[in-house]
Amino acid sequence: MLLNVKNTTVMNPLDWLAPHTCRGCGLIGNVLCARCKKYISTNFSNICPVCKHEKSGLKCPHCPDFPECFCLGKREDILALLIHDFKYNSTRAIGVTLASLLAERLPDFPENSCFVPLPTSTRHVRERGFDHTYFIAKRVAKKKHLKVKRLFVRTANTVQVGSDRNTRLAQAEHAFAINPKVAINENTTYILFDDVWTTGASMNAAIKKLRDAGARKIVVTLLATSSLD
Numbered sequence: 708m709l710l711n712v713k714n715t716t717v718m719n720p721l722d723w724l725a726p727h728t729c730r731g732c733g734l735i736g737n738v739l740c741a742r743c744k745k746y747i748s749t750n751f752s753n754i755c756p757v758c759k760h761e762k763s764g765l766k767c768p769h770c771p772d773f774p775e776c777f778c779l780g781k782r783e784d785i786l787a788l789l790i791h792d793f794k795y796n797s798t799r800a801i802g803v804t805l806a807s808l809l810a811e812r813l814p815d816f817p818e819n820s821c822f823v824p825l826p827t828s829t830r831h832v833r834e835r836g837f838d839h840t841y842f843i844a845k846r847v848a849k850k851k852h853l854k855v856k857r858l859f860v861r862t863a864n865t866v867q868v869g870s871d872r873n874t875r876l877a878q879a880e881h882a883f884a885i886n887p888k889v890a891i892n893e894n895t896t897y898i899l900f901d902d903v904w905t906t907g908a909s910m911n912a913a914i915k916k917l918r919d920a921g922a923r924k925i926v927v928t929l930l931a932t933s934s935l936d
């Protein structure tokens with residue numbers, strides 16, 4: 708437990724009181740045991756969030772307009788449990804584990820790439836005590852020896868959970884904007900990160916805003932794809 712302190716910056720006090728148990732099998736010791744970690748690595752594949760096809764490379768052959776993308780898998784099974792526990796119980800140790808699962812599967816990117824977390828609503832940050840999207844992006848970026856940049860600023864404090872698909876699509880376009888203080892460089896690879904793709908409204912809005920601002924190299928990274936249906 709003490710060894711985790713360096714990686715988690717601020718520990719949830721509850722983490723100190725009870726030992727972690729593996730969310731997959733209940734084994735005491737860690738939030739994800741080695742066997743369950745291997746299960747995720749071998750049973751979850753990189754899925755295109757747009758057409759849901761499994762793919763081996765970053766580019767989806769069916770979706771030419773969508774950027775290169777890596778997604779850990781569908782939001783189901785143990786991956787769904789981990790994401791739920793991280794987001795709604797704020798278990799930081801799970802965030803650390805999810806970040807390492809993603810970092811291990813990502814290829815190396817050019818040196819001038821940067822990770823860009825999609826902005827989280829301030830209400831969620833307040834409720835959860837931290838920005839869970841930034842939390843993971845920061846750790847993945849560190850493991851890949853890259854910077855993390857908060858490129859987007861929220862312009863509306865809309866919360867997407869529970870909104871229907873059409874409402875989400877309409878809200879996303881106006882929910883955030885590129886920080887006017889940040890210059891977009893056409894030679895930089897912007898690695899967008901969000902935890903879960905549901906309708907894709909937020910991610911598609913982010914891609915469009917970056918492209919409109921002059922970005923030429925965009926990669927999308929996700930923990931999981933889900934659907935409202």
Ligand SMILES: [Zn+2]
Nearest residue numbers: 729732740743
């Ligand atoms: Zn396990």
Ligand SMILES: [Zn+2]
Nearest residue numbers: 755758767770
């Ligand atoms: Zn596709």
